[in-house]
Amino acid sequence: MFYEREQWKKPLLVSVGFHGALALGIFLSSLVMNWRSNANDWGMKPGDAITAQLVSASIPIPHAEQSNNIVATENKGMTQTIPQPKTETDDGITIPGKVTPPKKTPKTVTETRVQPPPRPIPTPTETAVPYGEGGPVSGPYGSVTTSSYKGGFSFQDADFGSLYGWYVDAVKRRVQQNWLTYEIDPRIKAPHRAFIEFDIQRDGSPANVHLAQSSGVPSLDQSAIRAIQRIDSFGKLPKGNSVTVEFWFDYPPK
Amino acid sequence: MKKLGAGKMVFIVSWSVLLLCASLVAAAQDRIKIELNMGQERPRIAVPDFKTSTGDPQSAPLNQVFNETLWSDLDNAGIFDMVAKSFYPPLQPSQPGELNAKAWSDPPPNAGVLTFGNLGVNSGKVEVQGWLYDVKNVGAPQILGKQYREDATPDNARLIAHRFADEIIARLGGGINGIAESRIYFVSTRSGAKEIWAMDYDGANQQQMTKMGSVALSPRISPDGSRLAFSGLTKESWQIMMFSTDLGRTVAFPRFSGDNFSPAWSSDGTKIAFSSSMHSGLSEIFIADSSGANARRLSTGKGDVSPVFNPKTNGQIAWVSGRTGLPQIYVMDADGSNVQKMTDQGYAVSPAWSPNGLLLAFSWVRNYGPGVLGGQDIYLMDIASRQIVQLSHDGGRNDFPSWSPDGRHIVFQSNRSGTEQIWSVLADGTHLQQLTRQGRNSQPNWSFK
Numbered sequence: 001m002f003y004e005r006e007q008w009k010k011p012l013l014v015s016v017g018f019h020g021a022l023a024l025g026i027f028l029s030s031l032v033m034n035w036r037s038n039a040n041d042w043g044m045k046p047g048d049a050i051t052a053q054l055v056s057a058s059i060p061i062p063h064a065e066q067s068n069n070i071v072a073t074e075n076k077g078m079t080q081t082i083p084q085p086k087t088e089t090d091d092g093i094t095i096p097g098k099v100t101p102p103k104k105t106p107k108t109v110t111e112t113r114v115q116p117p118p119r120p121i122p123t124p125t126e127t128a129v130p131y132g133e134g135g136p137v138s139g140p141y142g143s144v145t146t147s148s149y150k151g152g153f154s155f156q157d158a159d160f161g162s163l164y165g166w167y168v169d170a171v172k173r174r175v176q177q178n179w180l181t182y183e184i185d186p187r188i189k190a191p192h193r194a195f196i197e198f199d200i201q202r203d204g205s206p207a208n209v210h211l212a213q214s215s216g217v218p219s220l221d222q223s224a225i226r227a228i229q230r231i232d233s234f235g236k237l238p239k240g241n242s243v244t245v246e247f248w249f250d251y252p253p254k
Numbered sequence: 255m256k257k258l259g260a261g262k263m264v265f266i267v268s269w270s271v272l273l274l275c276a277s278l279v280a281a282a283q284d285r286i287k288i289e290l291n292m293g294q295e296r297p298r299i300a301v302p303d304f305k306t307s308t309g310d311p312q313s314a315p316l317n318q319v320f321n322e323t324l325w326s327d328l329d330n331a332g333i334f335d336m337v338a339k340s341f342y343p344p345l346q347p348s349q350p351g352e353l354n355a356k357a358w359s360d361p362p363p364n365a366g367v368l369t370f371g372n373l374g375v376n377s378g379k380v381e382v383q384g385w386l387y388d389v390k391n392v393g394a395p396q397i398l399g400k401q402y403r404e405d406a407t408p409d410n411a412r413l414i415a416h417r418f419a420d421e422i423i424a425r426l427g428g429g430i431n432g433i434a435e436s437r438i439y440f441v442s443t444r445s446g447a448k449e450i451w452a453m454d455y456d457g458a459n460q461q462q463m464t465k466m467g468s469v470a471l472s473p474r475i476s477p478d479g480s481r482l483a484f485s486g487l488t489k490e491s492w493q494i495m496m497f498s499t500d501l502g503r504t505v506a507f508p509r510f511s512g513d514n515f516s517p518a519w520s521s522d523g524t525k526i527a528f529s530s531s532m533h534s535g536l537s538e539i540f541i542a543d544s545s546g547a548n549a550r551r552l553s554t555g556k557g558d559v560s561p562v563f564n565p566k567t568n569g570q571i572a573w574v575s576g577r578t579g580l581p582q583i584y585v586m587d588a589d590g591s592n593v594q595k596m597t598d599q600g601y602a603v604s605p606a607w608s609p610n611g612l613l614l615a616f617s618w619v620r621n622y623g624p625g626v627l628g629g630q631d632i633y634l635m636d637i638a639s640r641q642i643v644q645l646s647h648d649g650g651r652n653d654f655p656s657w658s659p660d661g662r663h664i665v666f667q668s669n670r671s672g673t674e675q676i677w678s679v680l681a682d683g684t685h686l687q688q689l690t691r692q693g694r695n696s697q698p699n700w701s702f703k
Contacts, residue, residue, distance in 0.1 A: 163394045166367065166426060169297065174428030182639055204429050230610065233429035238397075 164238045171234050175247060179227035184251055185219040192217050194224040194249045199242045204233035212246060224249040297426055300337040300358055300365035301325050305348035307374035316380055316411040317373045323412045326456060327419035327434040332662045332680045333427050337365050348372040350385060359389040366390055369422060380406040384418045397425055430660045437701045438665055439473040439482060440676055444693030450484055457689030464497055472516045476523055477702040483517035483526060494528050508546035521565035529559040539573050552590035560604060566611025574603050583616050596635065606655045612637060615655035615664055632666050645683050656700045665698040
């Protein structure tokens, strides 16, 4: 008996030690993460900043979204995701420069679009511009994320986003509140993305609401359009006569 | 050996339990993250007290009134996360030059926007300068800068605070204007008879409007705020009456035979719907021009009362009908066609249509009958999906909901405090407030703007 115990002792101790260390490691790491994310942030939330300065706090979320949704978004998703990681890091400085000549970039965009698509989009030039415009092309100004749905948007005038982040934020909130996801066919399982484009006029009313790119699910397209149409006004524009906004709506959220 | 083995077993089991706990902690953390993400939708606003800019003895009390009003207006708006005052940095600005934006945008205040300014009394006039800054946008922080000057009275200090709050809400509310300058009309017994009274949206500044000496009920203010329709008891019968808020007296409105109740304005101010027994002796819904001319019958039920227009389109009317027994909510087109029954259970009265046209608020005894549990509560119905949400829970009889112009608040009558009083609540059920305390007060109606 005594001999038997001697035989088992060593491997058992090794095994227990190993498992113990593993468990301790996992426990400690979760504690550290928990502490880092919650304990001392004083109610700070990711992306809480009103300034939706170009690519701000909400970078990581849209990335995953876009790359995963390439199938749904076709060429648009491609043009977005590829340049994104590079432009992001330095866009804080470079964007103002890039923004001023917006007409240069469309060319490159039309080029890139020519390559991948098997079929052209109905309104090519309009949708192309915001995506080719440097930083904001790939990163949206913000994203809408809740437990029930996700979306994002970009303004064509990049200056507008950095100067009037509070307005952009209010627009985002308003659209989110008015998107009623129960209108969408509940049978959808795979993620779909609808692109809606509209202008905000001087008095804040939305105009020209149209589907820039269909998600392939009519009820999702419809609910996205209605989300905008339900809104009488986003509030007076702080600057300019009109701003073009593109919104995308992802459903179901992952 | 057995002992040792058991000890090891305990050791291993306890470790695996620990491991499980660790994974649970990780899972719970994920869920919290989602909630944080949802919470980020509201701007975090810091509202330090305005500073007095002059040494006039009136400055301090007026400034206190101003600060209290501004804070409660922004808090009541329901669109902000108010940063608690204990988090504020010690140096609070009264001018843009004194602002250290970083101290506000970093934790602990971690504010997204900051409002600050100063108030001073100068030769009988109160002067207020106020700013709204986006403290996280260092490049272009100013959202709003305003200056006000009025006679130095507490009422004016409140008025300026209301105006400034509404300016802030107009900027950050995404196009929905604030309600700080709106009014609530209601029935009160405090003068002896039931008369129509008015107050500010927060319950301040209560004033008597009508002096009928009989009974006045169901006040409905016109969209432009110039006229107040109500049902008044005359010697012969109940009649729709009209009170001019500009002239401060009742003005002419045609009288119909039978009893006439519960007027309702269309949101363009051109039509009035009401309930009348002039046709058959049973109350039915009628619609007339705002002058009372061209009255036409819309419904042919028995016991049809409490019409209300869809304020978004004015193309539909919701009302209460007892045609199938207990009163239920119905909706029809404004020409009387396309009648739909919205509730089919219990005792449902007092419909109120939300300003965006999507929701109906109403008062409902869900399970009606002797010995059945449950009170009379306010419910919201999403008209398109017919989903119903219960808004009030805390007992008593709750009735006569009315929407605020921003569609974020509901005012209603409740006897939860013992007597009938007016209460307001955010449409998500939070921020419950009692607005009246004197006498018995009922049937509130929120102004259109």
